[in-house]
Amino acid sequence: MAYVTVPKDLSKVKTKVAFNLTKRQIICLGAALLVGLPFFFLLKDSAGTTLAAMAMIVVMLPCFLFAMYERHGQPLEVVIRNIVQTKFIRPKERPYQTENLYTVLERQRKLEKEVSAIVKGTSTKGAGSRRRNKA
Template sequence: MAYVPVPKDLSKVKTKVVFNLTRRQLLCFAAALTVGLPLFFLLKGGAGTSLAAFAMILVMLPCFLFAMYERHGQPLETVLKNIIRTRFIRPKERPYQTNNFYAALERQRDLEKEVAAIVRGKNKKRKGKA
């Protein structure tokens, strides 16, 4: 009898289109081929086969990384966006700040006491003048 493993977490299952590759992988590989192959044939005559192959690999490598690399279920562009955001855009130190409801109530009570004291002081002055 045939045995087929079924993953317990179905959210990690990706739909395969052709050759057991996802749509994203197919698009990235197609982009790598459309950029890499013409570059190889253009450089092969003047620079030699090995240098042309090396240049083709360097140009195609980012496309392969975008197709295959995944960390914690996030693709490479999301990982890079998070790294850029935390290293360069956001401030280095982000102090933990809370809006303490009880401290706000205490400040309000102190302000009310201060206002009451000012009102009492004005009332005493008025009584003293009269």
């Protein structure tokens, strides 16, 4: 009796369209054929069959990679975008910064103390200067 494994997470199951390939894979492989075959036939007469075949493989390779490569469920363009962002766009050092509640409260207490000292200082200065002026 044959056993079939059933994945627990059905969202990761991809629907196959034809030849056990997904729609994305069929489109990318079709694009590879549209680019690679004319390139091969144009180079075959001038460069030779072997060199033309190698050049065709190099030209078709990005399409194959976009069709087949996946890492952690992400296609190649998402992986490339993430690499470019982390290497070139985002800052290299991202320091971990927290705001300590106790330092905020301490700073607020010092400010309130300073404000109350200023208020008390101006009211006593003003009263003292008035007394001196009257005398």
